Amino acid sequence: MRIGIFFGGQSREREISFAGGRTVYDNLNKSLFEAVPVFVDSLGNFILLNWEYIYKGTIRDFYPPVSALPASSYNFQIYIESLGDLSISEQDAIINKVGKRIRPEEFRQYFDFAFLTLHGPFGEDGNIQGLLEWYNIPYSGSGILSSAIGINKKVQKDLMRNAGFASPRTTTFTRTEWLNTEYKGDLLEKLIHQIGLPFVIKAPNQGSSIGVSVLNEKDNARFVAGVNRSLFIQEVYTATWKTYSEEQKIRFITSLADIREGIGLPVYANGTLLHHPEALLNYLNNSREEQVTLMNVNGEESILIESFIPGKEFSCIVVQDEQGKPIALPPTEIVKVTELFDYRSKYLPGMSRKVTPIHVPEAHIEKIRSECSRLFEQLQFNVYARIDGFINSVGEVFLNDPNTTSGMLPSSFFFHQAAEIGLNPSQFLTYIIRTSLYERIKSGKNNLYLQNQLNTLDADIIRLQSAAVDKIKVAVIMGGFSSERHISVESGRNIYEKLSSSVKYQPVPVFLTGSEGNHELYVMPINIMLKDNADDIKEKVHAQKEKHPVIKKIVAEAGNITSKYVGSALEYPYAISYAELAELVDEVFIALHGRPGEDGAVQTELEKVGLPYNGSGVESSRITINKYETNRILRNHGISVANHALVYKNDWVQNPAQAIADIEKVFRYPIIAKPADDGCSSAVKKIKNRQELEAFAQMMFRELPEFLSGPIQVLSLKRNEEFPQKDYFLIEDLITANGARHFLEVTGGLLTKLDESGNLVYEVFEPSETLAVGEVLSLEEKFLAGEGQNITPARFSRDPQANKTISAQVRAVLEKTAKILQIEGYARIDAFVRVYENNQAETIIIEVNSLPGMTPATCIFHQTAINGYKPYHFIDAILDFGMKRKAISH
Structure with a gap:
């Protein structure tokens, strides 16, 4: 079955949608489905996307392409709407650089089913659902009516209140009322009297906590800032603007243009329409007005105010069983570091904790599940939904945010809770597709065609369950005890998921903890592997002896789901030695970062028991983990270092x-x-x-x-x-331009192979240009989907031939560095590049990573795509090299 994955979109959540679509693309069972990527741009165009662009870190990294960007002094990354009003032919010229425009009437030529990972307006509000129904395309999730209800927080509140659900005190006011209120303190006084403090300020039609803030005390300035944030309005005082340095101005514009935390572009600046960040920068520099009010062209028309609910915050996925009955999966408690479970807390590993099930008495958990299931039915949701809420100390449940589309990053609630009943991501996606087909049949439209699709899929699922397949077993070791342990888990999960949907490999997730002198290894079930971060996993592998009674109950309730999609599955973690691991698997993928892993310690243990592994050998790893020693060796061999x-x-x-x-x-x-x-x-x-x-x-x-x-x-x-x-x-x-004509930071990946004679051959990929928002490249910019700015290939020169010449020089230095350090398998090398006159380049090596990050958003996958490797094929090549190296050593 051809599955059209709709991702991207027009909402402020488009980056998370883009990352979620990539997750679905990678995790669809390749024995059942053919994935067809349908990128929806922010103008609403449907694009059959060339597969290599799926693995870009952000939409702005590839669309609009660099060749379509206007000349800029500051290299702002933009969305296509910042190019102004484009004609259809101008849009097509841009689209044709990354794929092919397809029109709704052509959908049936390309796919049989639409899997929707679109968020917010145009994705969760019934618009795309209605379009697909018009053209007889079955789709995932809820139908038109429930989607329209699910997006509108005000309508939800009214329906929930009428149905007897506990609700916070709420009120609304319009943008017009706000702008016409001269003294905002009067409105604040009114809201305090009506709602009380603290209260929550919300943008009614946004998700991912975009435009949400909490007012704890009577503070007029914070109140104004919160409401403006929800309306996507920004006030700039010219006197203050003039005190900023150029660097501060650029950061301000970059932050303001962020569609999640800023107001985004295009904007009206005191009534003047501005599309591009540079146009806004110039406007503010030249403004003679005392104050400039910036309003996003797609800002909210109203504000929702809610009384703050003290208590534990949770999120609960509700699914349907084979008979259409809702089953609430184990609700997850959100333990926040900050007051708000904001965008970064939701999507960056380690920024918050997810505790499943929520830590409250069993009766309270059942109350949450019961209320979530009741709301699922009351709002006529289908297939699945994510319902958020709070439970207070006396067990009152307040449901405040039903979502018909959940985030689909590997660590999202969507996969996290499904794993508690034994479904891995690939199996859960199969369930979603099958159940959605069943729901679409109920609509009475195109029934016979849909029933035939369903029958064929059911037969294929049964065939797959009964087929005996001999696969290569690969232990994916993740975690560790360094400051990089959370990212290691993200890398390990990504490797696991790429392999689990393949026809060649059977991955076994293994968590490493302990100390440098005592590595503790645990084989873990899928539900523990999908815990929020390394610390949660460590806690579970050490402590979990028996399933929580509520989870046992839910597993029983979901029996007719799991029996259809899951074969035998591990239920509990167990400790394993390196010697025992050699009896269990054929090969190891080390997804560790820092110590242990990149220091040769794990490699030493694997060599003792004869297990092949990925990456460099023991001696090379011992060198590259030590940045000082690496620099010393490289300098002695004529390589520029700091x-x-x-x-x-x-x-x-x-x-x-x-x-x-x-x-x-x-x-x-x-x-x-x-x-x-x-x-x-x-x-x-x-x-x-x-x-x-x-x-x-x-x-x-x-x-x-x-x-x-x-x-x-x-x-x-x-x-x-x-x-x-x-x-x-x-x-x-600090490495600086030092008089160079052009100066940039790059990161370059490489892969090694063995030729017919057993000699090592290096394939060095086109480097990525990395643009740090702050003083140094942050954790978020490297690994969080939708964060960071990576241009692949790097922009060494505007002239294509010169760019090619400079790139060859840089890649030659990267290859020489790899050879000096005896790197094998694959690696990532970070460097600064100075480009002088006559296109002469100086490459200064910063550091070498022998086990680079393999998270879905990391730029090594952007680089390998240029050379024709999908992530799975890149991972396959890494594992293949490890096997061949082992065979030669014997």
Whole structure:
């Protein structure tokens, strides 16, 4: 069956939709389905997308393509709506660079079923559902009516109140009322009297916590800011604007143009329509008005105010069984670091905790499940829904956000809770498609055709269950105990999911914890692998002896679902030694980052038991984990690296003043400080003065894991930021343009193969250009879907031939670096590039990652796509090399 995956879209949630569509594309069972990517751009065009663009980190990385962007002094990344009013022929010229426009009447030529991962307006509101029904295309999830209800928070509140659901106090007011209210304090007084404090300010038609804020106290300035945020209005005072440096202005415009946390573009600036960030920058620079009011052209027309509900926050997926009866899966408690479960908390690993089931008495869990199932039926939802809410200390359940489309990132509630009844992502997607077909038959439209589709799919599912397939067993080791453990879990899950939907491999998820002297390995069931982060997984593999009684009950209730889609599945985690692992699997994929994993320790143990593995060997790994030693070796071989030195804890503790004096003799501020054996941007800081250097050292050399309050302020550390404790750290010169005509940061991936004679051959991919929003590239920018700006291939020059010439020079240095360090398998090398006159390039190596991040959003997949590798094929090549290397060594 050909499955058209609709992703992207016109809403502010388009990046999460794009990432979710990629998850579906990768996880559809390849024995049952053919995935057809249908990218919906922000103008509403349907594009049959060339597959390589699916693996870009963000939509703006490829659409509109670089060749369609206007000349800009600041290289702002934009969505297509920032190009202004384009004619159909101009749109087609852009579309043809990434795929092919398809019209709704042509859908049946390309796919049999539409899997919807679109969010928000135009995706969850019945619009796309109605279009698909008009053209007789079955689709996933709820129908037209329930989708329209599911998007409108105001209508939901009225229906829920009438049906007897507990509800917070609510009220609304319009944008016109807001703009016409001269003194906003009067409205605040009215709302406090009507609703009380604290209260929540919401944009009624948005998801992913976009446009949501909480007002805890009577604060007129915060109230105005919150309402403006929900209406997507920004006020700029010209006097303040003029005090900003150019860098601050660029950051302001970049933040403002962010469709999730800023107001987005295009905007009206005091009535003048501006599409492009640079046009807005110029307008503000030249404005003579005292104040400029910026309003997004698609801002909200009203505001929803709700009384704040104290209690535990939860999210619950509700699904239908074979008879159409709703089953509420185990509700997940959201343990927030910040007051709001905001966009970053939802989608970045480690920023919040998901506890399943919610930690309340069993009777309260059943009350949540009962209310969620009742609401599912009351709002006439179909197939599945995600329902959010709160439960207070006396067991009152408040449901506040029913969603007919859930986020579909690998760690989302959607897959997280389905795993508790034994369904892995691939199986859950099969269930969604099958159940959706059954629901569409009930509509009375095109019944016979849909029934035939359903019968064929049922027969294929049964055939697949009974087929005995001999697959290569691959242990995917993830986790660890470094500051990179959460990203390692994301990488490991991604590898697992790519392999689990293949016809060649059977992945076995293995969690590593313990210490450097004692690696503890646990084979884990799917529900534990899909826990929120490494710390949650560690807790479960150590503590879980018996399933929670409520989960046991739900597993029984969902028996007719799991029996259809799941064969035998592991129920409980168990410890395993390296020797026992060799008896269980044929090969290992090490998805660890930092120590252990990239330091050769795990490789040493695997070689003892004869297991082939991915990546470099023991000696090369021991070198590349040490940034100082790597730099020293590369410099001795004529490779450009930054001037660098180590700062040791003993020297610092004995005499901090002398340690600083020694550093300042050799280095000038600003400098870069970072751990010498950690990656993923953990604790990488631009140090601009002595105070910041002292704060960095105090944090790095602290005795206890808890952060120190003083250094937190000096270094502007975020909540939940990873900052390891070390006995030494590395300082480097800040690499700058140094007179070069063009200067950029790049990251380049590579893959090794063995030729017929057994010689190592390097395939170095086109590097990506990485654009940091802040002073250094952040964790979010590297790994969070929809964050970061990576241009692949890197823009070394506007002239195509010159770009090719410079790229060849850079890739030659990357290959030489890999050969010097004896890298095998695959790797990622980060560097700065200075381009001088006559297109001469200097490549300065920053660091080498022998086990690079393999999360869905990482740019190594953008690079491999240019060379024709889909992520699965890239992973397959990595595993194949490990097998061949092992065979040759014997």
